[in-house]
Amino acid sequence: MSISDWFKAREARRYTAVNGERVAGDVPDGVWNKCSSCKRIVYEGQLVANLRVCPYCGNHFDLTAFERIDLLADPGSFAEFDAGVGSTDPLGFVAAKPYTVSLESARERSGLTEGVVVGRATIGDHPVVLGAMDFRFIGASMGSAVGEKIARSFEVATSERRAVVLCTASGGARMQEGMLSLMQMAKTSAAARRLAEARLPYISVLTNPTMGGVTASFAVLADVVLAEPGALIGFAGPRVIEQTIKQHLPKGFQSSEYLLEHGMVDEVVVRGQLTARVTTLLGYLAGGGEQA
Amino acid sequence: MTRRHVMEFERPLVELEAKLGELRQLDLTANPELAAEVAALAVEIEALRESTYADLSAWDRVQISRHPDRPKAQDYLAAIFTDVVELHGDRCYGDDEAIVAALATIDGRRVAVLGHRKGKNTRENIARNFGMAHPEGFRKAMRIMRLAEKFGLPLVTLIDTPGAFPGIEAEERGQAWAIAESLALLSGLRVPVVAVGIGEGGSGGALAIGFGDRLIMLENSYYSVISPEACASILHKDAGKAAEVATCLAMTATDLVGLGIVDEIIPEPVGGAHRDPGEVFGAVRGRVSEALKALSGRDPDELVSMRYAKLRAVGVIEEVQG
Numbered sequence: 001m002s003i004s005d006w007f008k009a010r011e012a013r014r015y016t017a018v019n020g021e022r023v024a025g026d027v028p029d030g031v032w033n034k035c036s037s038c039k040r041i042v043y044e045g046q047l048v049a050n051l052r053v054c055p056y057c058g059n060h061f062d063l064t065a066f067e068r069i070d071l072l073a074d075p076g077s078f079a080e081f082d083a084g085v086g087s088t089d090p091l092g093f094v095a096a097k098p099y100t101v102s103l104e105s106a107r108e109r110s111g112l113t114e115g116v117v118v119g120r121a122t123i124g125d126h127p128v129v130l131g132a133m134d135f136r137f138i139g140a141s142m143g144s145a146v147g148e149k150i151a152r153s154f155e156v157a158t159s160e161r162r163a164v165v166l167c168t169a170s171g172g173a174r175m176q177e178g179m180l181s182l183m184q185m186a187k188t189s190a191a192a193r194r195l196a197e198a199r200l201p202y203i204s205v206l207t208n209p210t211m212g213g214v215t216a217s218f219a220v221l222a223d224v225v226l227a228e229p230g231a232l233i234g235f236a237g238p239r240v241i242e243q244t245i246k247q248h249l250p251k252g253f254q255s256s257e258y259l260l261e262h263g264m265v266d267e268v269v270v271r272g273q274l275t276a277r278v279t280t281l282l283g284y285l286a287g288g289g290e291q292a
Numbered sequence: 293m294t295r296r297h298v299m300e301f302e303r304p305l306v307e308l309e310a311k312l313g314e315l316r317q318l319d320l321t322a323n324p325e326l327a328a329e330v331a332a333l334a335v336e337i338e339a340l341r342e343s344t345y346a347d348l349s350a351w352d353r354v355q356i357s358r359h360p361d362r363p364k365a366q367d368y369l370a371a372i373f374t375d376v377v378e379l380h381g382d383r384c385y386g387d388d389e390a391i392v393a394a395l396a397t398i399d400g401r402r403v404a405v406l407g408h409r410k411g412k413n414t415r416e417n418i419a420r421n422f423g424m425a426h427p428e429g430f431r432k433a434m435r436i437m438r439l440a441e442k443f444g445l446p447l448v449t450l451i452d453t454p455g456a457f458p459g460i461e462a463e464e465r466g467q468a469w470a471i472a473e474s475l476a477l478l479s480g481l482r483v484p485v486v487a488v489g490i491g492e493g494g495s496g497g498a499l500a501i502g503f504g505d506r507l508i509m510l511e512n513s514y515y516s517v518i519s520p521e522a523c524a525s526i527l528h529k530d531a532g533k534a535a536e537v538a539t540c541l542a543m544t545a546t547d548l549v550g551l552g553i554v555d556e557i558i559p560e561p562v563g564g565a566h567r568d569p570g571e572v573f574g575a576v577r578g579r580v581s582e583a584l585k586a587l588s589g590r591d592p593d594e595l596v597s598m599r600y601a602k603l604r605a606v607g608v609i610e611e612v613q614g
C-alpha cells in the first residue's frame with residue numbers, strides 16, 4: 001500500500017465510521033455535518049436524502065428559505081414576487097457595527113435581499129401564497145421589508161383568493177429599525193386579519209427558532225398552527241426569562257412539544273410528513289365540505 | 293417637598309431646590325439680607341432648571357418616563373374621567389392587575405378605557421407586576437375591546453409598560469398568542485381608537501393595546517422595539533451603553549413623529565409630568581376629547597380601512613428590480 005492509498009483508506013474510515021454506512025457516491029469527500037443534538041457525524045448526502053433531518057436522533061436541521069419552498073411547493077410551481085424588496089437604514093443605526101454593513105453581509109452570505117422569500121405556488125394543486133423565512137439573514141428578524149413582504153402576501157392571497165402558508169423562523173423584531181420594526185407586528189397582524197375576514201385559509205409552520213415579535217404577530221394568527229419537532233418557539237428568549245425570574249428553565253421549555261402540551265399549536269409534524277399534512281389541511285380548509 | 297426619586301441628570305437642581313425649600317421654612321421677616329439671598333437662589337434655580345431640561349437626551353427622557361412619581365394610568369382615570377366603572381378578569385384564567393380596564397366618561401362622552409397599570413409603591417408594584425402583563429392581561433384587554441365594539445363605545449388606551457412579562461407562566465399560557473390576537477383585534481375594531489403614550493412604551497406588550505386611529509405621546513414618554521438596556525447588552529454586550537443605544541433606537545416622541553408613527557405630542561411641564569400632574573391631565577383630556585370628536589360619527593368601515601392604511605404605510609423599504 002502506497003502512502004497515498006493509506007491516507008485514502010484512513011479518510012474512508014473516518015467518513016464511514018458512523019453506523020458503518022457508506023456515503024452516497026455523488027457527494028464529495030469531506031462534506032459532513034455534526035448533529036447539534038446527538039453530536040454524531042452526518043454526511044451531506046444522507047442529510048439531503050433525509051430532508052436535513054438527522055437520521056440518528058431526528059434532529060431537524062435548519063432549512064434555507066428555498067429549501068423549505070422546494071419541500072412544500074409542487075415541483076416547478078413556485079413564482080417568487082417582491083424578490084427585490086429590501087430594508088434600508090432609515091435610522092442611520094450604528095451600534096457595535098453599522099446596520100448597513102449587517103445588511104450587506106447578510107445579502108452576500110445568503111444571496112437573498114431580505115429575511116423572507118414569498119411567492120405564488122401550488123401545494124397539492126391548491127393555489128397558495130407560500131413564504132419561508134431564512135434565519136441566515138440577520139436571524140430573519142422582522143424589519144420594514146420582512147413586514148412589507150408578509151403583508152403583501154396576505155393581500156395577494158386575499159385578492160386572488162389563495163390560501164397562505166408561511167414557514168417561520170425568526171429571532172423577532174429587527175432592533176436596527178427601531179419602532180418601524182415594532183409596527184410591522186401590527187401591520188402583519190392586520191393583514192392576516194383581513195385574510196381571515198375573507199374566509200381564506202392560513203396555515204403556519206413554526207420552525208426553529210420562532211421568537212419575539214414574529215411569534216407575537218402573524219406567525220400564530222393562522223387557522224392551523226403546525227410546528228416542527230424540537231423547535232424553540234416563544235415570546236421572550238430563554239436567557240431573558242432566566243435573568244428576570246432568576247431561575248433555571250425546565251427542560252424542553254418553549255419547545256414545540258411543550259407548546260402542544262399547553263394547547264398552543266395544533267400538531268407537531270416531522271419534516272417528512274409536512275407537505276402531505278399541509279395538503280390535507282388545505283383540502284379541508286380550502287375545499288369546502290363537498291368532496292369531488 | 294421631599295422627593296423619593298432623583299434622576300441623575302437633575303441631581304444638582306434637586307439639591308438646590310431642597311436647600312431653597314429649607315430656607316423657605318425660616319421666618320425671614322427679621323432678616324432682610326437672608327430674604328434677598330433666598331430670592332437670588334430662587335432665580336438661580338430657575339436658570340438651572342431651564343438649562344437642565346432644555347436639551348434632554350433620549351436616555352434622560354427614558355428616566356423621566358420611568359419616574360416613580362410620574363402620573364400613572366389610574367391617575368388619569370381618576371383625574372380626567374368620570375363615572376368610572378372598572379371591569380375585571382379575562383373569563384379564562386384570572387384578573388391581571390397589570391392592565392386596567394374600565395368604562396368611563398370623558399367630557400360627556402362614554403368610552404372604554406384600557407391601560408397598563410404600574411404601582412406607586414412596592415406593594416402595588418408587586419400586585420401589578422410593575423405594569424408587565426401576563427397573557428390574561430391582554431385577554432382582559434381583548435374582552436373590553438369586543439365590549440366597546442359591541443356597544444359602539446370609542447376606546448381610549450393609555451400606554452405605560454416596560455414590556456410584556458418574560459416568565460415561565462406567561463410563556464406557558466401563550467404570551468405571544470395573546471399579543472398577536474390583541475393586535476389583530478385592535479387593527480379591525482369598528483369603533484374609534486385613541487392611544488396615548490403616558491410613560492414607557494416597551495415593545496410588544498405596549499403595542500398590544502398601543503395603536504389606533506390616533507397615536508398621541510407625552511413629550512417625555514418613549515416607545516421602542518426593545519428596551520435600551522436589552523439592546524445594549526445584545527449589541528455591545530454591555531447594558532451600560534443604554535444611553536448611547538437609546539439615541540440610536542429613535543424612541544422619543546419627536547423621533548416617532550418624524551417616522552410617521554406618532555400623530556401628535558403633548559408637551560409636559562418643565563422637568564416632567566410629575567412636576568405638575570394637573571397641567572398634564574388637562575392637556576391629555578383636551579387632546580383625547582378633540583381626537584374622539586374628530587373620529588366620532590365615522591362609518592365603521594371607513595374607520596377600519598383608514599386604520600389599515602395608516603398601519604400599511606409604516607416602514608421604509610427599497611425595491612430593487614431584479
Ligand SMILES: [Zn+2]
Nearest residue numbers: 035038054057
Ligand atoms: Zn442527531
